[in-house]
Amino acid sequence: MTNARIVEVFHDTDGFLRAAIQCPPESVPSPGAYVMAVHPQITREPLATPLFLSGYAQSLKGFVAAPPIPESWQPGDWLSLGSTLGRGFLSSQSVSRLALVSLGSHCARLLPLAADALASGGAVSIFTDAPLPRLSPSIEARPIIDLPEAFAWADHIVLDSSLGELQSLNIETRESIPAHSEVLLHSPLPCAGLADCGICAVPLKLNKWAYACTDGPVFSYGELNLL
Ligand code: FES
Missing domain, CATH: 3.40.50 (Rossmann fold)
Structure with missing residues (x-):
């Protein structure tokens, strides 16, 4: 497990909550893949939360996690992240x-x-x-x-x-x-x-x-x- 920190929790214009998460580059999931996150201080969350990439924030070493994000997560909280998992998208860079x-x-x-x-x-x-x-x-x-x-x-x-x-x-x-x-x-x-x-x-x-x-x-x- 890798330590990560929630830097910001915010609603985008679609009304859904995102979390900006600071973590090492190897913990950032590729598009379509995911990483499981455990919030050690919130024991009422029995299961880990799968986090998907939604984007990057300027000057953030880490990533912005797509919804759904637990409402209980707060800026400054620490998370434990597992390895990145799953089969993500093929590269779209050659698509016109x-x-x-x-x-x-x-x-x-x-x-x-x-x-x-x-x-x-x-x-x-x-x-x-x-x-x-x-x-x-x-x-x-x-x-x-x-x-x-x-x-x-x-x-x-x-x-x-x-x-x-x-x-x-x-x-x-x-x-x-x-x-x-x-x-x-x-x-x-x-x-x-x-x-x-x-x-x-x-x-x-x-x-x-x-x-x-x-x-x-x-x-x-x-x-x-x-x-
Ligand atoms: S989530 Fe349990 S086998 Fe896939």
């Missing part, structure tokens, strides 16, 4: 038109990909019905109803969604999502693979199963069984 799609309540976990794509000269659109955080003016935001336009425009699509949210898309939309699109699957990760709890089990095609905590949480869209 990136569509980010959040079917959930926020798009914070997708934002590091936007920053990387813009830095390498790409264009980025976000499709979501969720409230928006502060975004670069270079990012176009569209509602989910416009999603079919992403299939014609983007050369890579990345989604943040639960299995149920994907299943709730109409059949035509589901069949239009390219198989190589990446999905950051929203799933509870109570044991992060340590106890084999199975709560994060994900159905794959050909009657196979995977664990989101260790085999994901990023999957290729084409390998998921949405039936």
Whole structure:
């Protein structure tokens, strides 16, 4: 475990809480991967909290963790961080038109990909019905109803969604999502693979199963069984 310090806890314009966390570079999860955090002073939190990268803060050695953040966390508190875990996103730096799609309540976990794509000269659109955080003016935001336009425009699509949210898309939309699109699957990760709890089990095609905590949480869209 590595010691880390909460430097700031703040709400973005989407209304969700973030935490700026100071820690060594090896404890910063890559986009889509995660790190488990334990707050040693708050014993009423029985489980570790999975933290995903949402961004970097200026002059912060560490990272900004995406929601959800426990309401009890305060600036100045210490955390113990484990090793970074899970399969994150493939690099988006070679993508020239990136569509980010959040079917959930926020798009914070997708934002590091936007920053990387813009830095390498790409264009980025976000499709979501969720409230928006502060975004670069270079990012176009569209509602989910416009999603079919992403299939014609983007050369890579990345989604943040639960299995149920994907299943709730109409059949035509589901069949239009390219198989190589990446999905950051929203799933509870109570044991992060340590106890084999199975709560994060994900159905794959050909009657196979995977664990989101260790085999994901990023999957290729084409390998998921949405039936
Ligand atoms: S979270 Fe327990 S096996 Fe994945």
